[in-house]
Amino acid sequence: xxxxxxxxxxxxxxxxxxxxxxxxxxxxxxxxxxxxxxxxxxxxxxxxxxxxxxxxxxxxxxxxxxxxxxxxxxxxxxxxxxxxxxxxxxxxxxxxxxxxxxxxxxxxxxxxxxxxxxxxxxxxxxxxxxxxxxxxxxxxxxxxxxxxxxxxxxxxxxxxxxxxxxxxxxxxxxxxxxxxxxxxxxxxxxxxxxxxxxxxxxxxxxxxxx
Amino acid sequence: xxxxxxxxxxxxxxxxxxxxxxxxxxxxxxxxxxxxxxxxxxxxxxxxxxxxxxxxxxxxxxxxxxxxxxxxxxxxxxxxxxxxxxxxxxxxxxxxxxxxxxxxxxxxxxxxxxxxxxxxxxxxxxxxxxxxxxxxxxxxxxxxxxxxxxxxxxxxxxxxxxxxxxxxxxxxxxxxxxxxxxxxxxxxxxxxxxxxxxxxxxxxxxxxxxxxxxxxxxxxxxxxxxxx
Numbered sequence: 266x267x268x269x270x271x272x273x274x275x276x277x278x279x280x281x282x283x284x285x286x287x288x289x290x291x292x293x294x295x296x297x298x299x300x301x302x303x304x305x306x307x308x309x310x311x312x313x314x315x316x317x318x319x320x321x322x323x324x325x326x327x328x329x330x331x332x333x334x335x336x337x338x339x340x341x342x343x344x345x346x347x348x349x350x351x352x353x354x355x356x357x358x359x360x361x362x363x364x365x366x367x368x369x370x371x372x373x374x375x376x377x378x379x380x381x382x383x384x385x386x387x388x389x390x391x392x393x394x395x396x397x398x399x400x401x402x403x404x405x406x407x408x409x410x411x412x413x414x415x416x417x418x419x420x421x422x423x424x425x426x427x428x429x430x431x432x433x434x435x436x437x438x439x440x441x442x443x444x445x446x447x448x449x450x451x452x453x454x455x456x457x458x459x460x461x462x463x464x465x466x467x468x469x470x471x472x473x474x475x
Numbered sequence: 476x477x478x479x480x481x482x483x484x485x486x487x488x489x490x491x492x493x494x495x496x497x498x499x500x501x502x503x504x505x506x507x508x509x510x511x512x513x514x515x516x517x518x519x520x521x522x523x524x525x526x527x528x529x530x531x532x533x534x535x536x537x538x539x540x541x542x543x544x545x546x547x548x549x550x551x552x553x554x555x556x557x558x559x560x561x562x563x564x565x566x567x568x569x570x571x572x573x574x575x576x577x578x579x580x581x582x583x584x585x586x587x588x589x590x591x592x593x594x595x596x597x598x599x600x601x602x603x604x605x606x607x608x609x610x611x612x613x614x615x616x617x618x619x620x621x622x623x624x625x626x627x628x629x630x631x632x633x634x635x636x637x638x639x640x641x642x643x644x645x646x647x648x649x650x651x652x653x654x655x656x657x658x659x660x661x662x663x664x665x666x667x668x669x670x671x672x673x674x675x676x677x678x679x680x681x682x683x684x685x686x687x688x689x690x691x692x693x694x695x696x697x698x699x700x701x702x703x
Contacts, residue, residue: 298553298556299553299554300553300554300556300583302556302557303555303556303557303558303577303579303580303583417562438524442523442524442561445556445560446560446561446562448557449556449557449558449560449562449563450557450562450563452557453557453558453563
């Protein structure tokens, strides 16, 4: 096969781009929490929904790629399972808002998972990673009970050895700690939330009357 | 007694004492102890999942009291998630005691056979370098003599203060408090080349604290054999 000068440049550029992309590794973050989280459980049967935006949230930078959405969805599945006596994952289609299954007491949705990673350097510009979630609970009539917006940030002034030893491990730690912290904030806030407890009491009362 | 006989006697004595010590360590029942850094340094959240002080304490406690089986803080935090994270951990000792009294927390720690939880904290203070070192270089024109070098003397004081609270998990009470402090000075003399000689106060304070924790746990556990 003979390439024209124009074609050979394209081939070289494509090869270079492919090499660059293959160098950009996906960080492996343990998706599941090692144990079910601690929460004072609510005696309710709740549908679980994960929006497309939350599922597909991803960080891409020249050094690595992190599938934040995938990790977040797996962890929130565990979180919701600890929060409610029974959970059922809802299908993506048809939209659950059209009609909620009569057996469900409500629906909880991970609506957003927004992550940012700003790479600094080892000369006075810290690396910065942040994540913010939106979690909303709806009752069986699709009326919003409460939305929570937990977030967490991680900022660290990198030293030269952080990246020389293992850049992937360094970034994995930053992402892991931040996701963990945001989820912990959500759980502790929700566990004490009077609105959530009042909704739980209403459901309990309704079940007692039935 | 000849030198050879004396050497044999000493070797024998050392071997016998080593065997006795080993036998004693093997016969002591194991004590499961959890380790967590608390209160947490919120400026370094990664310290909640390990660090040099934790590694040093684990090693020292094991050396002093091999019957103590330490559970690392990562395992404890995972078991108690989300209650012991940097953003959600208790801020006062009363809150910490309340956390340890929660039924689910007690159940999870008990399922690992834990009897004590050691909450350690501390920091190293380095106020800044004093003195000075001048470095320079130059050639001597066309001659063979030239080069570069440093000259001077710099030093930095360093203090590490560590503390630990040993919590008895049976009643969520403080069983013992221990602390350790080490002071030192890092020096950098420079005559042509700077030669840094760094103070090891973290290691010294940690070794001291580790020994104290080990002995305190051994003593506390022996005073309460009913719970073994």
